[in-house]
Amino acid sequence: MKKHNFYAGPSILSEYTINNTIDGIRNFADTGLSVLEISHRSKEFQAVIDGASALVKELLDIPEGYSVLWLGGGASLQFCMIPYNFLKTKAAFTDTGTWAHNAIKEAGLFGEALVVGSSADANYSFIPKGYEVPADVDYFHYTSNNTIYGTEVRKDPDVPVRMIADMSSDIFSRPVDVSKYDAIYAGAQKNLAPAGVTLVIVKDDALGQAGRPIPTMLDYRTHVKKGSMFNTPPVLPIFSAYQTLKWYKELGGVEALEKLDLEKAKLLYGAIDDSRIFQGTVTDPEDRSIMNVCFVMKPEYKELEKDFLDFVAPLGIMGIKGHRSVGGFRASLYNALPIESVQVLVNAMKEFEAKH
Numbered sequence: 001m002k003k004h005n006f007y008a009g010p011s012i013l014s015e016y017t018i019n020n021t022i023d024g025i026r027n028f029a030d031t032g033l034s035v036l037e038i039s040h041r042s043k044e045f046q047a048v049i050d051g052a053s054a055l056v057k058e059l060l061d062i063p064e065g066y067s068v069l070w071l072g073g074g075a076s077l078q079f080c081m082i083p084y085n086f087l088k089t090k091a092a093f094t095d096t097g098t099w100a101h102n103a104i105k106e107a108g109l110f111g112e113a114l115v116v117g118s119s120a121d122a123n124y125s126f127i128p129k130g131y132e133v134p135a136d137v138d139y140f141h142y143t144s145n146n147t148i149y150g151t152e153v154r155k156d157p158d159v160p161v162r163m164i165a166d167m168s169s170d171i172f173s174r175p176v177d178v179s180k181y182d183a184i185y186a187g188a189q190k191n192l193a194p195a196g197v198t199l200v201i202v203k204d205d206a207l208g209q210a211g212r213p214i215p216t217m218l219d220y221r222t223h224v225k226k227g228s229m230f231n232t233p234p235v236l237p238i239f240s241a242y243q244t245l246k247w248y249k250e251l252g253g254v255e256a257l258e259k260l261d262l263e264k265a266k267l268l269y270g271a272i273d274d275s276r277i278f279q280g281t282v283t284d285p286e287d288r289s290i291m292n293v294c295f296v297m298k299p300e301y302k303e304l305e306k307d308f309l310d311f312v313a314p315l316g317i318m319g320i321k322g323h324r325s326v327g328g329f330r331a332s333l334y335n336a337l338p339i340e341s342v343q344v345l346v347n348a349m350k351e352f353e354a355k356h
């Protein structure tokens with residue numbers, strides 16, 4: 001039966017990515033070897049990592065003076081590498097969820113982590129607004145999409161300092177003005193590739209100013225200088241990411257992807273808003289994520305949540321159980337998810353509602 005994959009991460013990959021990855025595992029670039037068993041320094045793999053980095057630059061319209069890196073350790077290692085490399089004395093943060101919170105915690109090991117806005121007291125159900133970022137901080141860090149809570153910042157914030165963002169779960173779903181950022185990072189397993197690689201974009205001349213010794217592997221300059229090949233990079237996730245990036249380009253780039261993502265989100269939020277039994281968890285509609293849609297049963301129908309999960313399972317709907325810190329349901333609508341899957345979910349919601 002056809003499956004409809006709403007998992008939040010690792011998550012759906014396009015057929016194009018899956019099929020080309022399988023081909024590369026069997027016979028990589030006509031070498032007669034698998035991409036799994038060939039040197040990362042071979043000219044064939046060099047072409048993959050160069051091609052992937054070039055496509056990232058093209059798709060995000062990255063200006064001169066930035067490097068694209070492919071690193072291990074997940075987005076979580078970036079919570080440490082970012083302050084290690086960029087924090088001199090003080091950085092500002094918005095606390096918008098678990099991942100933002102983790103970034104703040106790690107930054108506190110290197111200097112002052114100033115929280116200028118937080119929705120922690122409201123279980124992160126909105127994006128703080130009207131906060132002020134002091135001009136004397138080294139940078140402002142934010143999480144563009146809060147994967148667990150279903151809130152998203154869909155416009156580059158307007159602050160008086162350089163920015164750094166965790167875009168793990170919404171990169172390539174909107175155009176970004178990269179020139180405002182010293183760094184952008186994204187664990188690949190949400191909207192790009194299998195788990196195991198993190199895409200990092202750094203501004204070259206912003207590096208080397210933190211004034212502290214940095215261990216070699218944690219120093220971005222190492223990876224800039226060596227083209228992400230100081231040590232063996234995660235070759236298979238990079239190979240898969242390259243396939244996804246080619247597919248993104250074929251589809252028309254981030255503007256086209258954003259349009260598709262907005263249509264999918266509109267369809268699902270529309271069904272939630274029209275529903276008698278379901279309701280969204282994000283309090284300000286402006287903050288609703290188009291990547292992760294969080295919803296619950298209204299209080300008077302709360303006991304039906306388990307029944308709904310049982311109801312959708314035979315329809316091939318997978319991965320909509322909400323994160324334990326929000327409960328209810330979360331449907332992730334990443335780039336690779338076809339709108340047909342959203343329609344199947346919406347139909348299931350209507351059918352279930354009619355029965356109750």
Ligand SMILES: *Cc1c(COP(=O)(O)O)cnc(C)c1O
Nearest residue numbers: 074075076099147166168169187
């Ligand atoms: C998943 C996620 C992370 C954590 O990524 P890892 O690769 O597991 O370390 C960090 N930030 C955001 C926004 C995420 O969605």
